Amino acid sequence: MSKNGFYICNECGFKSIKWVGKCSNCGEWGTFDEEISSTSKNAVKNNLSMVELSNKVVSFSDIQLEKDFRYKTTISEFDRILGGGLVKGQVVLITGNPGIGKSTLLLQTAKEYTKYGDVLYISGEESPAQIKSRGERLGINSSNLYLMSETDIQNIYEYVTIKKPKVVIVDSIQTLYNSAFDSIPGTPTQIRECTLKIVEMAKKQDVSFFIVGHITKDGKVAGPKLLEHMVDAVFQFEGEEGLFYRILRSQKNRYGSTNELAVFSMEEDGIKEIINSSEFFLCEREEKNIGSMVVPVLEGTKVFLLEIQTLITDVTIGIPKRIVQGFDRNRVQILISIAEKRMGMQLGMKDVFINVPGGLSINDPAADLGVLISIVSIYKNVEISQKIAAIGELGLRGEIRKVFFIDRRLRELEKLGFKGVYIPEANRKEVEKNSYKLKLIFLKNLDEFLERVSKDG
Template sequence: MATNPQRPRAAYVCNACGAAQPKWSGQCADCGAWNTLEEVARPPAGQSRAGGRGGGFAAAGPTESVIHTLADLRPEERVRTSTGIGELDRVLGGGLVIGSVVLLGGDPGIGKSTLLLQACESLGAEHPVLYVSGEESPQQIGLRARRLGVVGAGIRLLAETCVERVLALAERDPPRVMVVDSIQTLYTDLLQSAPGSVSQVRETAAQLVRFAKRADTAVFLVGHVTKEGALAGPRVLEHMVDTVLYFEGESGGTFRLVRAIKNRFGAVNELGVFAMGDRGLREVKNPSAIFLARHDQPVPGSLVMVTREGTRPLLIEVQALVDESPLANPRRVALGLDQNRLSMLLAVLHRHGGVAMFNQDVFVNVVGGVRIGETAADLPVLLAVLSSYRDRPLPLDLVAFGEVGLSGEVRPVPNGPDRLREAVKHGIRRAIVPAGNVPKEGVEGLDILAVKTLAAAIDGV
């Protein structure tokens, strides 16, 4: 029987040696590695990878490839479109870039679909929007839109999981913005594996990226996350898109944080803060106000620090609890911080501060569910731990930041003056900061203690 040359073909490639096999097996016949064969798509005979079933794109001819000189290029300014949600525009770098691909990941039920549906309401007023759902029916989306108060007159809905059919319908009337919820539910006819597998996610995402660049359509891809909090699917998925956004926070909590992990058109590590309510997500325009301590009286183990998330400083409360441990190996628990760094800081406190905690349980928490990745949290963490250990409260109007080195020195951190000016806006009157972060002209209304060592900071409190 003659074979159909247009029939999609699949191959299995070993990710250890790169050898291709016609069918899957547990062991690679070339290098002998086990469980390394992954299904990949191959175009039908006589077609290039960019043509045929790959989303309706014509095969690129040799005349379309041109070598340019970098000095002769005149880059065009990419036009940004506001999503109608200020905090989402912030993490996107100032607005949505038409033709870009944005990957939005987060835990189930944290608000990914809600945020995008609210953004589509504003975008649909000026641009054609296509919402592709592989998990919900149009009726279910309509019920959620009614609950959120989204009219959605300019939003078109499509319940489909085959990426070839999605792109074929989108080609007839190309939308300006397209939402795919979620990438793990789509599949391509080029592969035989189940939707959500590594090969399916990689191939469907590649077709959507090619469509976005060709049709000048902004595409939002909703991604599931694993139990470790990373995006499910191949790591190459994050390299294919232009922007990667992560939802942070507890699903049952009030506040949601959207962080930019990668952004080709804006600042990385930018943070957007939202509050979840009955009518969906509401942006928080002054996040420092919700993260600050609101104690009537000073309490031991509490201190305000100034962290910088993207382009703006934030005031966040750090809490510490030190208690005598009944265990042979005392516990070191850090929520919102790196636990290994906490252990290192406690060793520095013992060696250069003269305070030993080898028989104490130490618990550190960052209020509001924020995750702090910068080293500016070193000094406030140690001061909060010392305050709890001594049962001596710190003043409510005190703020601190600075990196602590292994030799006990306190090093400056970026944008120190901006952090101090932000602290003054929220009623802070005292600050313990590295000597290298103190402005020459000072900060009006702020009493600054400049320190060079951890011992000097301890003496200052």
């Protein structure tokens, strides 16, 4: 290692003069990569004069905002994830597994943005001919869409500064490098410096950027954690192997709601949005089910109706299993304990399996009551109507607690033709202000639920 060399943690950016196995800052193992400090004169920036600094300072009251400062597409779900459209000068990082469809989605949106002006698609992984071939398969043909096969960020900076396209797509950030730094593409230093250049271009030139980022085997964004802090929005593109649907999840958004979620389907002619995602996830339910319950969960600003399925079997050998997919396993343990203590159910020597079909994960505590009802249904062998849903968070005393955004959840149930719903008594005053086509079954605690579940099932 040269005298200008050091080691940097690709998780938190911590620097060390020697290689170490475990980062003393973030505690991760095997995350240190060697970096070489830049000795290039181009990397040294002169201090600005007071006059130049004064020109950078603008009064808050003097800033004028455009009425329509967002670029919109015909893909309404994509615009919703962005917060209503792409903001001018916004930098969006889109990550996901290889082959999940990131490039396909961005190529389709690139065509949409050409109605506002020139769009530049930069690829360090494919040639323009390869991108053209994929574009023709997707039915894309636009004279305002330009392709560039370049990996040097300095050349990209000069082109964008002169041509000033409206939107630039970079596929991917791991292939770019800054020639002012003596390290290979994909290292933490190169990713950091190239992203800084992109952010600088976006804010100075009012150019919007989409950046494609690879992920590690643990599902994290490859490169320094600083990358996620520098950009304006971080979207995760997810999908199970062998399934045709894809999920776009918002993890960060300075210009919109976080934790937003949109569902797409991967088809031969590209990626299509699924507007009625609740109906999509409930399409294979029977008229009546045992051990199944529908819950309206909130993801960002949108309500999704998801089915919770439960199976209980006798333990054949060893320790009872608690197999959970799509729900918090620790939360399931709490709900099982509540069912045993407050409802007299003997689950200690039972295998319990809980699944949320469709690949989505539920983090909303309002799904507690639905999970418990599905457990009771399979335990007591009670059928539940397909048109009944449940909303409510459970306390350890067996009380059913108030949930937020109850009106949005009830409206979504109405839209899909549900007939009734169990809801907390604590929400009564809020819902009585409105009229619903649903039968509202108010519950204070699990004792009231036990009296009614058989009749309403």
